[in-house]
Amino acid sequence: MPNRRAALVIHRLKPAPGRSEVWPGDGFPKAIPFQYNPESIEQTVQTGPAADDGGESLRLAGPPKTTITLTAELLAWHPSLDSSAEKAAAKHGVGHQIAALESLLFPTYAEMDRERSLAERGLVEVVPGEHLLALLVWAEDRIVPVKVTSLSVTEDRFDDQLRPVHATAQLSLQVLTVADLGFDHPGGRVASRYHRRLERVARDGTLGPLATRAFAPDTLT
Numbered sequence: 001m002p003n004r005r006a007a008l009v010i011h012r013l014k015p016a017p018g019r020s021e022v023w024p025g026d027g028f029p030k031a032i033p034f035q036y037n038p039e040s041i042e043q044t045v046q047t048g049p050a051a052d053d054g055g056e057s058l059r060l061a062g063p064p065k066t067t068i069t070l071t072a073e074l075l076a077w078h079p080s081l082d083s084s085a086e087k088a089a090a091k092h093g094v095g096h097q098i099a100a101l102e103s104l105l106f107p108t109y110a111e112m113d114r115e116r117s118l119a120e121r122g123l124v125e126v127v128p129g130e131h132l133l134a135l136l137v138w139a140e141d142r143i144v145p146v147k148v149t150s151l152s153v154t155e156d157r158f159d160d161q162l163r164p165v166h167a168t169a170q171l172s173l174q175v176l177t178v179a180d181l182g183f184d185h186p187g188g189r190v191a192s193r194y195h196r197r198l199e200r201v202a203r204d205g206t207l208g209p210l211a212t213r214a215f216a217p218d219t220l221t
Contacts, residue, residue, distance in 0.1 A: 004139065007033040008104070008146075011133040011186060032100050034072045041070040041138075048179070063195070066175035068136065068146065074098065076165035093163035094155075101169055104134055104148040133187045136173060141197045145187035146173040 009031045048062040074094040077086075088096045108131075118124070136146045150172040157166035177195075181188035 004037075005033050005035075006037050007031050007137050008101075009135040009137050010104075011135060032097065035075050036073045038070040038072055041068055043068050062179040063177040067149075068173040068175060070171055070173075072169045072171065074167045074169060076159075076163075093159060093165040094167050095164055098153055098155075098164070098167060098169070101148070101151055101153075101171070104132060105151060107131060135187075135190060136175075141201060142194070143190060144194050145176040145181065145190050147176055148172070149174050 044067045046065045048060055048064045074097050076089040076093045092099075134146050134148065135143055137143050148171060150170075152170040153167055154170075155164035155167040157164065159165050175191075176187055177191045178188045181191065183189070183192065
């Protein structure tokens, strides 16, 4: 079985009524794979808001806030590249990979131009359009919708035209939940599946009744 490669998969959202599709263009990648899986990822989980019910701290009103940070290595040449990726590498080095990552933090130019056109006519859009939905695909049971909140890129090798051919990208990702997206949103459905899988995986490693009693104080049994 070939090794699984982690990736950011870009989901094309159906536009809301009366809005154009938010997509940078036909050539924009539908996935940004990591050529080498990051050696480690850091996950920070902070409890969500407590329900306003007499200050009882064990009542949770929603899912936790989770942040994932990782460092990805970008190479212009790699055995896994297909012909189209090789052409892009010959033209841009790793510049096209960096640009794709940066695009996840920008509204599309078409969306900004649309807002400018509305402003010139004296119209103000109360709610901006949704941006691209990115999914962090790490393992079969670890696929989560994310929002890129920060990106730091170090380019350390260049070709004779000063195109970067090697870089490292430090990514900070906010894991999105049904509280952020809603249950009916495509990303919300992914978040719901991950939540159910999380509970299922936790049950697979649950201690048996005898071991549980050995760890539990009498006051809790």
